[in-house]
């Protein structure tokens with residue numbers, strides 16, 4: 290197999306000349322191909338088999354211990370002008386970046402196979418879908434891309450028809466962290482990544498294409514590429530509302546996207562459309578619609594059990610690639626909070642010793658096809674996507690942020706999104722638990738200057754009068770003993786219900802300086818196991834703390850200088866003004 294598209298054939302040739310692989314393989318995405326690759330990976334030790342009797346078709350991949358998360362300090366956005374990348378990105382001049390990374394690619398695939406992966410982000414027949422080709426020397430990347438994207442022959446056919454595609458070049462290199470770079474050239478529709486085999490650094494369709502490059506294109510073309518789950522919430526009357534939620538990495542997107550309603554909520558049903566990325570377009574009627582560009586889940590494993598996330602737990606019992614989990618004595622995968630079995634071997638492949646830390650890496654992941662999800666929505670493949678009633682921002686905050694609040698309007702909602710902060714997690718290398726600004730949960734993923742991004746968000750108010758309402762949630766408030774105040778998981782449906790009630794104008798709310806908060810009686814607490822006084826604490830706004838927060842938000846926004854949209858400054862002034870007057 291090769292291609293009749295000259296631009297693609299020439300690019301593959303030039304990459305082969307630079308990287309000098311032993312052979313070239315064009316991926317067709319077939320079962321036979323996948324089987325052969327799996328056998329090769331088992332033989333070379335890239336994968337090992339998990340117990341096939343209890344975990345059929347499940348495999349384990351153990352990364353290099355230095356290569357277990359995204360590396361934001363090595364991720365660059367290389368626009369011709371530094372200011373176009375913004376203070377939110379690391380920047381390098383395109384010519385310097387190409388020179389630096391091409392030197393590392395020189396001969397990088399010697400002794401290896403160069404795989405060409407044509408892929409489609411989004412349903413293959415969707416007008417909103419986008420095309421890409423990843424070249425990689427990692428069969429593990431091929432196997433993951435096969436689950437996470439529509440990969441192979443149909444994608445290649447559409448690429449040949451349309452002629453344009455994002456070029457992604459990846460090599461695991463020698464995994465030396467000193468020679469690891471993830472570089473983006475948005476105006477060249479090009480990605481180059483070397484030295485890492487980890488998901489977000491190596492599966493280029495995901496963060497690199499569907500967020501960084503796509504966000505840049507989306508701004509030019511009038512849409513949005515966002516770090517959001519998409520979920521449908523069906524009430525007992527059979528009406529379904531769709532909501533998209535942006536939470537930072539490892540802050541609950543996958544769990545919320547496939548939530549199982551609590552027993553107190555018979556007749557309610559959750560439908561998953563996406564768990565990590567949403568592409569949002571205004572349709573001809575001014576309705577914002579969402580598609581999920583991905584076709585699988587690359588989810589956090591620790592914490593997944595039959596109680597917290599039964600859908601995820603069930604779907605990873607077969608046909609799953611596990612990365613950096615532990616194993617039991619009978620070779621089943623094991624992770625912290627699995628609530629079943631005992632670890633025998635840790636994620637380094639060494640005998641488990643409790644004193645060495647967690648058995649599974651905190652950012653260990655499962656890769657599994659979305660079609661295995663028991664709550665997979667029948668509209669997940671709809672070419673036009675689903676209409677959104679609400680957009681929800683959120684973060685991981687021990688204190689301050691209430692369980693839920695609603696922005697006054699779209700403009701205020703953009704401020705709420707721009708002000709998102711969250712405690713850092715194991716999804717990126719670096720310290721964990723430090724509060725940092727993560728606007729729209731896009732800090733690691735926005736492919737251009739945040740100031741321009743906020744202006745782009747604000748501009749939607751000029752284009753539609755039917756925009757979704759905007760909310761903020763926090764599942765992670767703690768009491769004075771460090772225990773979560775809110776049980777989370779399935780019980781988050783209670784908060785989604787309030788959000789939909791607001792969208793349908795069924796309930797009033799309490800107006801506060803930061804936005805609208807629920808009247809406590811409007812949150813359904815039937816069957817809810819929650820401490821006395823917890824709901825009041827969760828729905829309180831501490832004016833003193835919020836004044837400090839808004840000062841910090843203001844300083845952060847001002848660091849974007851003259852490019853910061855005036856409307857955002859005005860919204861900020863409105864909130865600080867209201868807070869100054871409140872007790």
Ligand code: GDP
Nearest residue numbers: 538539540541542543544589591592764777778
């Ligand atoms: P994602 O990376 O944003 O998709 O986040 P996940 O859904 O994978 O969750 C990340 C971690 O947060 C996992 O360990 C979950 O068990 C935990 N988590 C998810 N939702 C909740 C929640 O509602 N409450 C609490 N306390 N933890 C949660």
Ligand code: PGA
Nearest residue numbers: 359489537538539565716
């Ligand atoms: P997550 O996706 O949001 O599910 O953690 C991976 C990531 O953002 O690195």
Ligand code: MN
Nearest residue numbers: 516537538565
């Ligand atoms: Mn993510």
Ligand code: MN
Nearest residue numbers: 542543588589
């Ligand atoms: Mn996730």
